[in-house]
Amino acid sequence: MGYLLPMPRYALLIDYNGAPFSGWQRQKSHPSVQQAVEEALRRLDPALDHIGAAGRTDAGVHATGQVAHCDLTRDWDPFRLSEALNYHLKPAPVAILKAARVADTWHARHSAHERRYLFRLIARRAPLVHDAGLAWQVTHPLDVAAMQAGADRLLGLHDFTTFRSTMCQAASPVKTLDEFRVEAHDIPFGTEIRFHLRARSFLHNQVRSFVGTLERVGSGAWTPADVTTALQARDRAACGPVCPPQGLYLAGVGYADDPFL
Template sequence: MPRYKLTLEYDGTGFVGWQYQGDGRSVQEALERAVERFCGEQVRVHGAGRTDSGVHALGQCCHLDLAKQAAPGVLRDALNAHLRPAPVTVLDAAEAPPTFDARRDATARVYLYRIVNRKAPLALAHKRAWHLPRPLEFHAMAEAARLLEGTHDFTTFRAAQCQAASPVRTLQSLAVTRIGEEIAIRAWARSFLHHQVRAIVGTLVEVGEGRRTPADVGAALAARDRRLSGPTAPASGLYLEAVIYRPPRR
């Protein structure tokens, strides 16, 4: 049975998230219905990451098995035709080894958080970025972010409903950059805790507003106390930017 790897982008607005929730439409459901319309097969699509309600993707990956083989380009184009008008696009389709697993084989996931720091309200970036009208001290935010890089117990930045067995994660990189009025926060790790990135972003924003110092963020991390985290940033500014895999062996 042929296995395929798909790379997707989607606007998470209006979806309950990647995965079936039972109380609204999901990206997973939209994609599986498109497969059924294309070839009549009912399949289960397995994603690399379970993005939450309102969270977007620039490079979500998933895998699925089909009973009949299809040329990757044909599969990509057919799924895109049947996904309309849902705001989901298959960027790439490729044949994958039968053992490939989009979630387990990923070596890293990269999340991007977008902040637009200006007084004027958002038009084009509405529901696609966090609008913050008060000036933010970008350099202090970047300094605080560096304190969170590495392997730590991230209990402080973990949602109460997080079901992960351990709060220990390794942030390979947490970079804060600014171009004009937009601040981008990129987090790179093999895996994340529930709401970890959004809790970190909310805390870094408090640093940018002058309500905390970078040292306060380091102390909050060490305390392992969720009450010391900043607010959870809105889902609308978060993107699953990329899923990283090891190059295939030759």
């Protein structure tokens, strides 16, 4: 009796603008990033089943470092695979930055040990032009030092019930936040504030809940101590406003043996 050889598996590093999509995950009646990538892959391999991803981004959320894996019926040179996929992805705002051959046991989600997110907030009076749809805008100045002091109170192992969506499907609200940096960058007639977060995994709406709460701290409506009070309440009603999705980016996924290096 013959034995079927395993199908070659490839990791894909993916960049996308989430504005026209309902999120990463395929849906029946709305366009998704997963659907766009799978349809491009099926132009190359009609037998493709589906692809797995490191994380599911919500509607309107972007990525500069999403990772997915796929099993194909024939061997591809990774560079030629990425080039062919980018050709078939046009005109969708999705790009394959790199493809890599990986072991058939490698999994975009299960093999990952951390996720990194970036949130961009721009504080200026004039409307955004070049960054419209790519950042959250507020028209008042923000105290970045106060926001960093509030962010510091969220580091470490906590029950993050306050900062997760009521629709979150995670088995537990207990997570460890490894990094939360708040950086200010001068731009013409305003300031861009970048929030850098790193953890093994995140809860649904956790980053947007954090940033919306810290905006209240930066504006002076909350103090950094109020962040601790909200965290310890373990109550969604204690959270500050959840900010909009357009400033959020899945910036990277960490692996013990990074296939893209």
